[in-house]
Amino acid sequence: MSFITDWLEWLPELTPGIAISLKLTGLALLFGFPLGLLLSVTAESKFASLRWSSFFAVEIGRGLPALVLLYLLYFSLPDMGVILDSMTTAVIALSWNAGAYASEYFRAGLSAVPNGQKEAAKTSGFSTWDGFRLIILPQALRISTPPLASLAVLVFQGSALAFVIAVPEIMSRAYEISSMSFQYLSVFTLTAVVYGLITWAFLGLVKLLERRLNRHMV
Secondary structure: OHHHHHHHHHHHHHHHHHHHHHHHHHHHHHHHHHHHHHHHHHOOOOOHHHHHHHHHHHHHHHHOOHHHHHHHHHHHHHHHOOOOOHHHHHHHHHHHHHHHHHHHHHHHHHHHOOHHHHHHHHHOOOOHHHHHHHHHHHHHHHHHHHHHHHHHHHHHHHHHHHHHHOOOOHHHHHHHHHHHHOOHHHHHHHHHHHHHHHHHHHHHHHHHHHHHHHHHHO
């Protein structure tokens, strides 16, 4: 089985790309999830400017494909005098996309907290911020965690799009290998296997997390 020998030869060359993809995913989640929480809160603000800002940020982040966001930021920002490297651009685009989707999960989680809990926070003498931080938010996060974990898987898969702006992630490395070996089918099959294994590992963690949360919520 010669393809096994080839895969063992190519895998070390793919490894730096795997590290870049995981780094990109981690940064997109690190910035995207707090952005999503902020957008979910400002969407309910009494200030119209904040509500509309949140609305447009979410609609653009969800309405535009991540690929379009990548192209838009990478090629349009230099026209405005802002020059970013490809990795930074990819982090911004994927964080925006992840934050827009995460905001809906956070909003659902916040809405699912019983009104009695919200009233209890007010009558217990907590300030608005302390009641939100100590009582409402922890419950909302418990509800939102499973869908957010699934979103993290999609962000990892979406990191492959960064290939189009020359981020040296898995797809970029695979293209380099296939260009030199001309064994496109075998190289990209290996790439698919790598993506599949990492995705399955993510999904396994999501299932484990869901089971633990369900036990605590019973």
